[in-house]
Amino acid sequence: MTHNHPYHLVDQSPWPLTGAISALMMTSGLILWFHTNNNHLFLTGNLLLIVTISLWWRDVIRESTFQGAHTHPVETGLRYGMILFITSEVCFFFAFLSFLSQQISPYHSISSLLTPTGINTINPFLVPLLNTAVLLSSGVTVTWAHHSILSNNRNEAIQSLTLTVLLGLYFTALQAWEYFDSPFTIADSVYGSTFFVATGFHGLHVLIGTTFLLICLTRLTTFHFSNNHHFGFEAAAWYWHFVDVVWLFLYICIYWWGS
Numbered sequence: 001m002t003h004n005h006p007y008h009l010v011d012q013s014p015w016p017l018t019g020a021i022s023a024l025m026m027t028s029g030l031i032l033w034f035h036t037n038n039n040h041l042f043l044t045g046n047l048l049l050i051v052t053i054s055l056w057w058r059d060v061i062r063e064s065t066f067q068g069a070h071t072h073p074v075e076t077g078l079r080y081g082m083i084l085f086i087t088s089e090v091c092f093f094f095a096f097l098s099f100l101s102q103q104i105s106p107y108h109s110i111s112s113l114l115t116p117t118g119i120n121t122i123n124p125f126l127v128p129l130l131n132t133a134v135l136l137s138s139g140v141t142v143t144w145a146h147h148s149i150l151s152n153n154r155n156e157a158i159q160s161l162t163l164t165v166l167l168g169l170y171f172t173a174l175q176a177w178e179y180f181d182s183p184f185t186i187a188d189s190v191y192g193s194t195f196f197v198a199t200g201f202h203g204l205h206v207l208i209g210t211t212f213l214l215i216c217l218t219r220l221t222t223f224h225f226s227n228n229h230h231f232g233f234e235a236a237a238w239y240w241h242f243v244d245v246v247w248l249f250l251y252i253c254i255y256w257w258g259s
Contacts, residue, residue, distance in 0.1 A: 006071040008063065015056040022048035057215065064232065065224045075231050082235045086242050089205070093246050096198045096253075119191060120183040124255035127178050131171055132251050135206075138167035139244040142213070142237050152227050154220070161217045164240070168210035175203050195254055202246055209243050212236040 022045045029042030064070040070078070122128060141164040148157035179196075186196040216233045219225060225233055 006073045008069040008071070008074045010063075013056070013059065015052050015059070018048060018052045019056070022046075022052055061219065061224070061232070064229075065219075070231070078231060078235070082238060086238060089242060090246075093198075093201075093249070096194065119188050121191070122178065122182065122255065124251070127174055128251055128255040131174050131178075132247065134167050134171045134174065135244055135247050138164045138171070139241055141167065142240050146233070146237055149220075149225055149230050149233060150227050157225075158217070158220055161213060161220060165210060165213050165217060168206060168213065168240075172203065172206055172210070175199065175206075198250055198254060202243070202250055205243050205246070209236070209240045212239060 025041055025045030025048065027045075029039065029045050033039040033042050141160045145157050145160040145164060148154075148160060184192045184195075186192050213236050216225075216236045219232065
């Protein structure tokens, strides 16, 4: 069917429905897991979500790369959508400003300090500083990949994007080791809860961003991107830079100032 406009009218798709069902199964299953120690529904919801994401992403790649449905107006809309999504993620992390209010005006019923007596914090100049260097380096390599794509230098783009993915995995491995070796838990006052929730959500974003970049790397090796058609990669790079900036905020406020 031919349309006399440049906009993309999406075909009927089951993925919004299966995505909603999987979200319901995950949340219901999590509650069931808490109360009955039965995680079958939660794991099934996770599996359905992974299948939904994979097939939905496949369809979007087909629409943009093989069907030519992502025209300039459509791509402009996608850019605005990605900007709004990242803005909403920034607002999410602003919720952790409660940590700063406790630092500036601590509750004496808890302690006169943010970190109560008896909690040994993680040295900010050891693993956290290394993680900072790793994540900032990955920001450099993903920018290198972007410039390589713009210059039609495919080999350099593949090399730099591969290095970015490896740095993202290395960051995740270091954070997992840090959690395993942590001298406190999530139950240790406001510092413990804020530390694990804030850094844990950031770690989740790193995993999502690494997956995003890995898919872009796969598409790059199969000639899906050109110097004037690569918004999928640009969106991943924007998200990765957002992850970098959030980590700097967390490092300064939680690791350095909080210690």
